[in-house]
Amino acid sequence: MSEIAQKVKSIIIDKLGVEESEVTTEASFTNDLGADSLDTVELIMEFEKEFNISIPDDQAENIATVGQAISYLEENVK
Amino acid sequence: MELKRVVVTGIGALTPLGNNKNDYWDALAKGVSGAAPITRFDAEKFRTKFACEVKNFDPLQFLDRKEARKMDPNAQYGMVAGDEAIVDSGMDLEKINKDRVGVIWGSGIGGFTTFQDEVMNFANGDGSPRFNPFFVPKMILDITPGLLSIKYGFRGPNFATVSACASSNNALTDALNYIRLGKANVILTGGSEAAVNESGIGGFNAMKALSERNDSPETASRPYDKDRDGFVLGEGAGALVLEELEHAKARGAKIYAEVLGAGMSADAHHITAPHPEGDGIVLVMNEALSDANIDPTAVDYVNTHGTSTPLGDSGEVKAIQKVFGDHAYNINISSTKSMTGHLLGAAGAVESIASLMALERGIIPPTINHFTDDPDIDPKLNLTFNEAQKREVNVVMSNTFGFGGHNTSIVFGKYNG
Numbered sequence: 001m002s003e004i005a006q007k008v009k010s011i012i013i014d015k016l017g018v019e020e021s022e023v024t025t026e027a028s029f030t031n032d033l034g035a036d037s038l039d040t041v042e043l044i045m046e047f048e049k050e051f052n053i054s055i056p057d058d059q060a061e062n063i064a065t066v067g068q069a070i071s072y073l074e075e076n077v078k
Numbered sequence: 079m080e081l082k083r084v085v086v087t088g089i090g091a092l093t094p095l096g097n098n099k100n101d102y103w104d105a106l107a108k109g110v111s112g113a114a115p116i117t118r119f120d121a122e123k124f125r126t127k128f129a130c131e132v133k134n135f136d137p138l139q140f141l142d143r144k145e146a147r148k149m150d151p152n153a154q155y156g157m158v159a160g161d162e163a164i165v166d167s168g169m170d171l172e173k174i175n176k177d178r179v180g181v182i183w184g185s186g187i188g189g190f191t192t193f194q195d196e197v198m199n200f201a202n203g204d205g206s207p208r209f210n211p212f213f214v215p216k217m218i219l220d221i222t223p224g225l226l227s228i229k230y231g232f233r234g235p236n237f238a239t240v241s242a243c244a245s246s247n248n249a250l251t252d253a254l255n256y257i258r259l260g261k262a263n264v265i266l267t268g269g270s271e272a273a274v275n276e277s278g279i280g281g282f283n284a285m286k287a288l289s290e291r292n293d294s295p296e297t298a299s300r301p302y303d304k305d306r307d308g309f310v311l312g313e314g315a316g317a318l319v320l321e322e323l324e325h326a327k328a329r330g331a332k333i334y335a336e337v338l339g340a341g342m343s344a345d346a347h348h349i350t351a352p353h354p355e356g357d358g359i360v361l362v363m364n365e366a367l368s369d370a371n372i373d374p375t376a377v378d379y380v381n382t383h384g385t386s387t388p389l390g391d392s393g394e395v396k397a398i399q400k401v402f403g404d405h406a407y408n409i410n411i412s413s414t415k416s417m418t419g420h421l422l423g424a425a426g427a428v429e430s431i432a433s434l435m436a437l438e439r440g441i442i443p444p445t446i447n448h449f450t451d452d453p454d455i456d457p458k459l460n461l462t463f464n465e466a467q468k469r470e471v472n473v474v475m476s477n478t479f480g481f482g483g484h485n486t487s488i489v490f491g492k493y494n495g
Binding site for chain 1: 106143144
């Protein structure tokens with residue numbers, strides 16, 4: 001697992017209060033990990049803070065699963 | 079229409095003296111001070127460096143981590159005290175009609191620490207607005223009744239009351255009146271406050287409202303003492319289950335007391351200073367007695383607002399003498415703020431719970447820290463100094479007043495069928 005993937009997973013575990021085993025690549029924040037709309041916004045903000053980037057709203061809307069977050073960040077974090 | 083009778087069937091308390099009702103009552107009876115140096119932040123540069131904090135409180139003992147993280151301490155305190163009251167009431171949540179159960183909750187300020195921290199975070203940034211999405215729901219003070227309704231599924235009347243330090247007495251008063259009018263069978267009511275932070279201490283210090291007796295925090299809250307120099311900030315929550323009498327009887331509930339009546343008034347005088355003649359608080363006590371439909375001579379104990387400020391304390395005592403006349407000498411009077419500090423919007427709830435102890439256990443909680451008589455206070459009055467007194471108690475009155483000139487007074491009586 002990449003360093004980015006590890007950090008993403010630990011943020012999700014922390015913010016959503018879920019178990020590590022639940023945080024699979026396919027897991028959806030809202031459908032599988034119990035996030036509501038505010039949790040999702042907070043997650044994106046945490047990713048921005050952790051990786052020191054800005055994720056535009058139209059891009060953020062496409063980040064709905066653990067895998068989508070990891071691939072977006074792996075592509076965009078320098 | 080005939081008003082319904084209302085009784086207290088559940089109690090919960092999270093206070094600087096104890097983290098549940100029984101620990102709180104035991105500490106009140108012993109005359110313990112809840113004051114100590116501030117641990118929440120570095121108070122070195124503040125004029126006041128002590129407070130009555132809630133101690134050894136771990137929200138994760140009561141709430142799951144994800145829930146707790148989204149709540150200001152103000153709401154966490156309310157959830158914990160509220161839960162204790164619901165459990166204490168013995169209500170079967172599967173059987174009661176939850177559409178007829180409300181939550182009416184008071185707080186003077188709300189999520190103060192959340193507000194402070196988010197604004198400081200913004201101020202320390204580069205001007206980009208990076209506010210947490212939970213900022214607003216954590217901050218607003220009505221989130222506590224909202225959260226309690228979500229937890230238990232209570233769909234009856236649900237809102238918060240705000241009248242500074244009178245807030246939770248206003249919540250109790252509203253709960254009483256809504257049940258009297260048949261708008262709900264049960265209302266979980268009370269209040270919470272969590273203002274021990276830089277803004278809270280700094281703000282009240284700027285008003286010269288707080289005691290600055292840093293060399294002796296535990297004797298700083300000394301209502302009616304000649305050398306009182308301001309109030310001691312407290313925090314925590316108190317919760318009461320108010321219930322329509324027949325509803326309580328039908329389910330065989332333990333009845334602590336009947337809520338006989340409540341009064342409300344305004345000083346219409348000054349934003350923070352009490353009225354010099356105490357007109358507003360004479361009015362509120364008379365309103366409460368009239369609403370309770372009792373003679374002043376029926377009252378055995380008055381739990382005062384008594385914050386330990388120079389002007390407020392003597393004014394309230396004089397008002398009590400105006401309302402009760404010679405009977406004032408027969409009454410036990412005490413300020414439990416001498417022990418708990420001033421819980422602001424939660425004061426009314428925790429002091430009603432102290433008053434209920436007097437009814438339940440026949441023990442008047444004391445006004446501790448009395449050293450020197452104030453020549454401005456009639457020495458013939460029984461201010462229950464320093465030690466609890468045993469007494470058969472049938473009727474108690476609990477007063478709280480708030481910045482803005484809001485006055486409230488509630489009367490509880492022993493339930494005799």
